[in-house]
Amino acid sequence: MRVLIVVTHLLGAGHLTRAAALARAFSQAGHATTLVSGGSPARPAGLDGVAFVQLPPVRILGTDFTTLLDEDGAPVDNFRLAERRILLLDTLRTFRPDIVITELFPFGRRVLAGEFMTFLKDARSLDPGPRILCSIRDILAPPSKPERIEETHARILENYEAVLVHGDPRIVPLEATWPVDERIRPLIRYTGYVDENPEPLEQGDRKGILVSGGSSAASLPLYRAAIAAAQEIADRPWRILIGRGVTDADFTALRHGAPSHVTIERARPDFRNLLAHAELSVSQAGYNTVVDLLRSHAKAVLVPFEAGQETEQRLRAERLKALGLAEIVPEADLSPQRLAEAVRHGLSRQQSLPPSIDLDGARESVAVAESLVPAHPALHRPVDWSPLDRALDRAGDRGGTVRFWWRDDDAVADTPQLDRLMALSRSARASVALAVIPRSLKPSLGERLRRDDAAFALVHGWSHANHAPAGEKKAEFGPHRSVDAMAAEAERALHVARDQFGHKLLPVFVPPWNRISPDLAQHLPRAGFTGLSAFNDRKEARSAEGLLQVNTHIDPIDWHGTRSLDDPKRIVARLAAAIDRRVIGEADREEPIGLLTHHLIHDDVIWTFCEKLMMHLAAREIPFLRPDDVFSRRNRITASA
Known part of the structure; x- marks a missing residue:
């Protein structure tokens, strides 16, 4: 769209x-x-x-x-x-x-x-x-x-x-x-609350008091009161972040009036991380600030903006107070003494965990919008499967066994799109391997996989960040960084994913954009990996001793054009060619043909084609292998023979 x-x-x-x-x-x-x-x-x-x-x-x-x-x-x-x-x-x-x-x-x-x-x-x-x-x-x-x-x-x-x-x-x-x-x-x-930065937070020891305001100068009274309150509470460090809407002259005056245990600086891009490590937050009660507090689980003292008969922030603050998540200092009562009293009370209060609140509003907004767009005409066009059927028949005539497996990339959370993926997995009786991005994982994905017997997790790089120079093809683990640095990052990714998924994680490395430095592949077994999966026919069963490589081969998305469904004729032709290469020995006969999908960006046209393809293969009694069987110990031994 x-x-x-x-x-x-x-x-x-x-x-x-x-x-x-x-x-x-x-x-x-x-x-x-x-x-x-x-x-x-x-x-x-x-x-x-x-x-x-x-x-x-x-x-x-x-x-x-x-x-x-x-x-x-x-x-x-x-x-x-x-x-x-x-x-x-x-x-x-x-x-x-x-x-x-x-x-x-x-x-x-x-x-x-x-x-x-x-x-x-x-x-x-x-x-x-x-x-x-x-x-x-x-x-x-x-x-x-x-x-x-x-x-x-x-x-x-x-x-x-x-x-x-x-x-x-x-x-x-x-x-x-x-x-x-x-x-x-x-x-x-x-939709739920829209979180501007849904990346997971690294919780740690909490220390000090963090004061923040909005981007406008409306927070100046709060900043001044906080500096004065800090004079009374000197046993903890204070950090006051000043919005960009405050003039340089006012900013300088605030810095000059601050005691030595108070740090005054401009608003920082790592505010959320500072909040996750603060013992107490002092702020207004704007929308984004409250989302930050809910995400970071920080104790809070709220001074809601109420000038000009504004009631929005006061109402939001009252709701958080009712949930046991905040103290309130009304703007009309703001003074250094009143703020210091609230800070002391907040520091002594036992922290309450927030209730289950939906913070995935951006993704849900996308889902609502997608549901309102009329279905694409291509949804109703028949697919000509005859080239695929003839290739399957040729394989059968020569005694060949055609097997498929399914990998889906970029999973990070339990989403409506994942619901549709798992529904297709059940209806087609096709187990799926989810290549997950460790740095962005949400607990909901681990909970979901523990409920689905036919879904497994693979390790999809670390953060899906491109490190290739401008003008070169994208890669996170290509020949653009030191092997030691990449190996350490891959090992960290494996540990993070294993903590989330336990036995549902297969120690298989899936490099983002399907590109990996050959030198790094040699290091993967030492990092704990037993499998590797990229794209196109594998050249050999293993890239390193003890490392089984099983790739994917068919991707239905037109990445360089519409980013919707590629021409179904081309997809069917590629499927037929992948089968023929295995029959005549141009490709490894033992490597199952891999279907690669990306559930988070599928439109209805792509979903419908994948459903039709899987149902057609099921009607032909062509099995989709379970990912744990694809990368089983027995296959690794066979590959090493």
Whole structure:
């Protein structure tokens, strides 16, 4: 799909951060994604696969959401608004998206209603028209006038297919802050909280107090109170992270006023890691901050932002306090003494583990969007299996035995896509080997594999990071790094995966992008591996003494084109050729033919083809071997003979 996300952040950067997390998730799922930002210029990190468009920026001062300012603080004129509209509409017409997501509008950003409504009108006029979704956080600020609520509902019903609520109703249902009526209720889809950085955290010893605020200058009172409170609590180190919206002059003044046991520095990209090692967090209660707290399990003192009659952060903070996860200092009561009292109480409080809260909102948003796009015509076209059938017949006439096995790459968590993969595994009676990325593993995947007898884990590199120089084919374990460094990383990956999966892990190394340095292959047995799997016919059964190599050979994805299904005729022809090579001895007859899939990026066309292929082979009584049989000790002994 082609996905266009439109966001304008006016105060802090929270809205942009959440929209960027959605953009990354769509891109990682294989969808062409463009993110349009209309707020203060700031390109979020990690958007390498996402097209980024910056509109002429607008912002506000304080909490005056009715007066738009430019980057110099001057009121925005009609010329700038026209420039924004022209660039936004040009992007829409050039990109021609299948999915459009507007962040917050029409539930907010009424000051930009003219811009958004023109954009929506043009989007609906496209042929074929995109599916239009609204993206909102867990808590909204409803307008005081009933007619504006009715206007919002009318715009939703006229223009939108779904409302993505990035929250968990077990924490705060949308009805708590917005009057949901029965007309829009069917459009509401809870996704769970959107985590901007879902990488697993390395927990360790907790030490010191970490103070953070949003990206705007609204946190200055909190910073000043924290510095003064630190004077009273000097037996622990304090670290205060200052947002980029605070001027250099104010930043310098804060540093000069801090005692020696307090470190003052600008906000850091490793904030989440600092939080995981802090004894206590002091912060506001913005959306992204609360997600960080839930993910890191940090004790918290919350000072919710409440200027301009804002209630969002206070409500979120109250919910965390009710769950035993935080202390609250109301902004109106903020003082060094009150903050120091709350810090002491927080330090002495027994930490409560958070309840089971859904933090996979970005991935679920992708799933919702995918479900709204009409099925591709290719889903209904018949596949000509005759070349495959003739190759199978030739193998049978010559007494050859054709065997298949199945490897699926890039698994990290139990997801809806994995549900579909395992459903296919059961219906086709085909066991599957999941090549997992150790650095990104979630506990849910280990729990899932322990429930599925027919699924096993293999080790898919360490982090699936490309270390090849620009212009060369991608590789994580190619000839671009020292063998010792790569061997140590591979061994670490094996230990991490073994801790997660236990007996469901097969010690088989699957190099990302199917490329591996021959020198590293020699080291794998010493690191604890007994198997290796890449792509294309193996040249010999083992790459090193005691290492059995069994590759994959058929990949249904058109990686260099649509990233959807390759031409089925080509796939069937490659299957037939793989069988013939084994019959006539051009390939190792003992190597089963490997099907390679990537469940996280499959669209319906790819899923349907894989289902048809497996059912066709099952009808021909062609077995899929279990991965533990493919890499069994008996096969390793045979390969070494």
